Amino acid sequence: MVQLNTKIGSLELKNPVMTASGTFGYGTEYADFMDISRLGAIIVKGTTLNPRQGNPYPRMAETPSGMLNAVGLQNKGVDYFVDHIYPEVRKIQTAIIVNVSGSCIDDYVQTASIINTLDDIPAIELNISCPNVKQGGMAFGVKPESAAQVVSAVRKAYDKTLIVKLSPNVTDITEIARAVEGAGADSVSLINTMLGMAIDAEKRRPILSTITGGMSGPAVKPVALRMVWQTAKAVKIPVIGLGGICSATDAVEFLLAGASAVQIGTANFIDPSISEKVVDGIEEYLERHGFSSVQEIIGALEV
Amino acid sequence: MLVADNRMVGPCATLLTLQYPGELPDMAAGQFAELQVPSAKVILRRPISIHAIDRAKSLVEFLIQIVGEGTQSLAQLKAGDKVNVLLPLGNGFSYRTTHSAHPLLIGGGVGVAPLLFLGQEFAEHGIKPTFLFGGRNESLILRKEEFTKYGDLFMTTEDGSAGEKGFVTNHSLLLDSDQFDRIYACGPTPMLKAVARWAKEHETACEVSLEHRMACGIGACLCCVEDTADQGNVCVCKEGPVFETDRLKWFN
Numbered sequence: 049m050v051q052l053n054t055k056i057g058s059l060e061l062k063n064p065v066m067t068a069s070g071t072f073g074y075g076t077e078y079a080d081f082m083d084i085s086r087l088g089a090i091i092v093k094g095t096t097l098n099p100r101q102g103n104p105y106p107r108m109a110e111t112p113s114g115m116l117n118a119v120g121l122q123n124k125g126v127d128y129f130v131d132h133i134y135p136e137v138r139k140i141q142t143a144i145i146v147n148v149s150g151s152c153i154d155d156y157v158q159t160a161s162i163i164n165t166l167d168d169i170p171a172i173e174l175n176i177s178c179p180n181v182k183q184g185g186m187a188f189g190v191k192p193e194s195a196a197q198v199v200s201a202v203r204k205a206y207d208k209t210l211i212v213k214l215s216p217n218v219t220d221i222t223e224i225a226r227a228v229e230g231a232g233a234d235s236v237s238l239i240n241t242m243l244g245m246a247i248d249a250e251k252r253r254p255i256l257s258t259i260t261g262g263m264s265g266p267a268v269k270p271v272a273l274r275m276v277w278q279t280a281k282a283v284k285i286p287v288i289g290l291g292g293i294c295s296a297t298d299a300v301e302f303l304l305a306g307a308s309a310v311q312i313g314t315a316n317f318i319d320p321s322i323s324e325k326v327v328d329g330i331e332e333y334l335e336r337h338g339f340s341s342v343q344e345i346i347g348a349l350e351v
Numbered sequence: 352m353l354v355a356d357n358r359m360v361g362p363c364a365t366l367l368t369l370q371y372p373g374e375l376p377d378m379a380a381g382q383f384a385e386l387q388v389p390s391a392k393v394i395l396r397r398p399i400s401i402h403a404i405d406r407a408k409s410l411v412e413f414l415i416q417i418v419g420e421g422t423q424s425l426a427q428l429k430a431g432d433k434v435n436v437l438l439p440l441g442n443g444f445s446y447r448t449t450h451s452a453h454p455l456l457i458g459g460g461v462g463v464a465p466l467l468f469l470g471q472e473f474a475e476h477g478i479k480p481t482f483l484f485g486g487r488n489e490s491l492i493l494r495k496e497e498f499t500k501y502g503d504l505f506m507t508t509e510d511g512s513a514g515e516k517g518f519v520t521n522h523s524l525l526l527d528s529d530q531f532d533r534i535y536a537c538g539p540t541p542m543l544k545a546v547a548r549w550a551k552e553h554e555t556a557c558e559v560s561l562e563h564r565m566a567c568g569i570g571a572c573l574c575c576v577e578d579t580a581d582q583g584n585v586c587v588c589k590e591g592p593v594f595e596t597d598r599l600k601w602f603n
Contacts, residue, residue: 102573105577105584106563108572108575113391115394115395122576148421317396317566317568318395
């Protein structure tokens, strides 16, 4: 038996496999396809202080080995989450992490303080990297000063594990990672989607209603892997790796690059039971290579 | 599921028949499936409506219009190939609860696909549906003989090569607006909007099946939304794909 458990701040996870925000709904959508309690954690859909309708349709374009989305944080707001969704998701036997987004610092702080009162939500993931909203979102995450500002404000209002989700749409992601570490983040997760675009040549129009959108899927994996590797060397807090992970081998690559845990995103759309298969596959990899714990391969890349 | 048969049934449409292992789950006309595409470049599944089923033989048919790389790869599947399929997904037409006695089934292009299953279901309950299909020309109105097994088929074509020349909403069948108690439609959005407008003007109940771009197919990614009067943006995959047209914000 190999040990799969890992730690993110004070948060103990039974294994390093999480599902990425916005790709797994509230978890229950996937219960027909897999045992969702086998996951290390579920990061639920981005939640904001007030309800958001999101962007108009079309919000999605498929690209070679990837996709663009421009959902724009559609959700019913944090109060709805507390009253209607939390009572359901708290029953799931795994860590439920809420992804928190906002248009201004005060939005983030208020939403985080409300989530802080929920006993069965052990962590939040602060989304300072959404490319699909006009205000807030990525605007906070592309400069070290503004990233640190929002993180330190939330830190004062939130006393459980605080993960900060970083944008790849920057010149040097390690600079942002160090800034949020300094501001009190317990962990960073990366990468959010890469800003991209798709055009319908026949119609001479953009495919997405927002013109640009966030790119994800296997096509972004090499970029994500490089950024995780760089960031893991630059900060002391645990790094959570994501970006195009479609198999246990992909997940192991991120762990070797220095990630303490991984998130599965777009692959959930391809195979709704993939995240459970990745848990099994990591265990199989560790056994095959004679490791007794997943901790032995975190950052174990030989260069 | 295993491919039982796959053959071209029009200039750019294939009829894919899959063998379900064991007894078919309960499926309603208007529900759809997410088919994994056998191509390395295409990662997302393709949402395809259920065209017909054979409960005795556990077969499910899909009428697929070839429009891009994904559907092209599906068209190349051969008998005996394996396809990973999620089904049945979404909510079908309301016939099980609304009990229409004089249904009009309107289809445009490959939008006729779910209407064969619907026709089959009506026929099994002793109701003879009327079909009204539109296309650019005669060859693009697919599977005419199959539909006429269940009811009368009327057609419009843009070039006049079959039926009446023009669009479905111009067909003389609609001059007597009282002969149908409910319209079930599937096809291109401009056609659905014209049908919905006709239904509204003639106070006829109308439901349409929408074909939005989807990723997950199970209501998780929120990509395939349609704006509704009662709930704002909802997922076509989970809340639909069939909607009563008076829920949609098409005319305000």
